[in-house]
Amino acid sequence: MIGRIRGTLVHKQPPDILVEVAGVGYELQVPMTTLFQLPSLGTEVTLVTHFAVREDAQQLYGFIDERDRGLFRQLIRVSGVGPKLALTILSGMDATSFARCVQQGDISSLVALPGVGKKTAERLLVEMRDKLKGWLEEMGDDSASAGIAPTPRPTDKIADAEGALIALGYKPAEASRAVAAVNDDSVENSEELIRRALKSMVAG
Numbered sequence: 001m002i003g004r005i006r007g008t009l010v011h012k013q014p015p016d017i018l019v020e021v022a023g024v025g026y027e028l029q030v031p032m033t034t035l036f037q038l039p040s041l042g043t044e045v046t047l048v049t050h051f052a053v054r055e056d057a058q059q060l061y062g063f064i065d066e067r068d069r070g071l072f073r074q075l076i077r078v079s080g081v082g083p084k085l086a087l088t089i090l091s092g093m094d095a096t097s098f099a100r101c102v103q104q105g106d107i108s109s110l111v112a113l114p115g116v117g118k119k120t121a122e123r124l125l126v127e128m129r130d131k132l133k134g135w136l137e138e139m140g141d142d143s144a145s146a147g148i149a150p151t152p153r154p155t156d157k158i159a160d161a162e163g164a165l166i167a168l169g170y171k172p173a174e175a176s177r178a179v180a181a182v183n184d185d186s187v188e189n190s191e192e193l194i195r196r197a198l199k200s201m202v203a204g
Contacts, residue, residue, distance in 0.1 A: 002060060006046040009038060014164035014194060015087065017062065019045060028062035031072075031090035032164070032198060036191055037064045052083050061087065071095045078127045085115050088168045092198055099132045101125075112201060114169030158183060160190035161197060170201070 005028070007021035014035055019026050028049065030038075039045055047062035048069045061083065063069040068090060075086035089098065092113040101109050102125055110121035158179055165175035175197070182196035 002049050002051045004046065004048050005060075005062065006044065009041055009043055009045045012038065012041065014160065014190070015091065015167055019047070019062075026060060028060045029087060030062045031068065031087050032092075032168075032194055033090055033094045034062060034064040034068060036195055050083075059083065067095045071098060074128065074131050075124075078124060080120055080123060084169070085120075088115055089113055091168050092201075102128045102132050114171075114174075157187065157190040157193050161193040164190070164194050165197060174201070 005019055005021060005026055007019040007026070009017065010020050010025065011018035012035065014032065015029050017028050017030055017035070017038070019028060028047065030047070034047070047064065048066055049063070050061045050069055050072060052059045052061065061069075061072065063072065072083075072086050072090060075081050075089060076083055081089075089110075093101070093109070097109075100106070105125055107118065107121045107125065110116050110124060111118055116124075161179045162172070162175045165178065166172055170178070178197040178201050179193060182200055183193060187193050187196065
């Protein structure tokens with residue numbers, strides 16, 4: 001089991017990153033809430049991880065802190081929720097926001113996420129309610145704002161943003177519309193564009 005990884009961040013292509021440790025490059029998938037808090041390329045980064053093994057694949061998932069990994073592990077125990085959907089949920093909202101949705105029975109915010117239908121949202125509310133008791137008090141409401149501002153990189157931010165949203169489960173047309181709706185001259189990089197597009201889609 002790989003529980004933590006520390007090394008140099010050498011590549012970011014949402015939702016995938018590459019971390020080099022002692023000459024070995026580890027590919028990880030991370031939720032957008034983690035990606036927004038990553039440092040610039042070439043900088044050392046430490047992530048807690050979840051290693052998933054299936055008959056046809058092995059995948060390493062990375063998280064900025066224990067709370068997000070803990071929620072990810074709780075989510076994949078829910079019937080009908082696999083790692084990909086759990087990653088999508090954590091990309092659309094941070095752990096505190098998800099706990100608040102569950103506490104308030106907010107189905108509409110959950111079904112706004114790709115792959116989360118009404119039945120899945122209802123199942124999440126029922127099965128996660130007891131598991132998340134006390135999370136809001138323990139986490140506080142500032143966990144979503146402690147990120148490090150992403151460093152701009154010279155790539156096609158629109159293509160990167162659309163590709164990241166499609167990888168999370170949004171249809172190409174949905175991704176294109178969402179990115180176009182929030183893109184303006186104030187957006188400096190693809191990470192910020194993804195953040196705005198996700199916020200607009202979840203808000204409906």
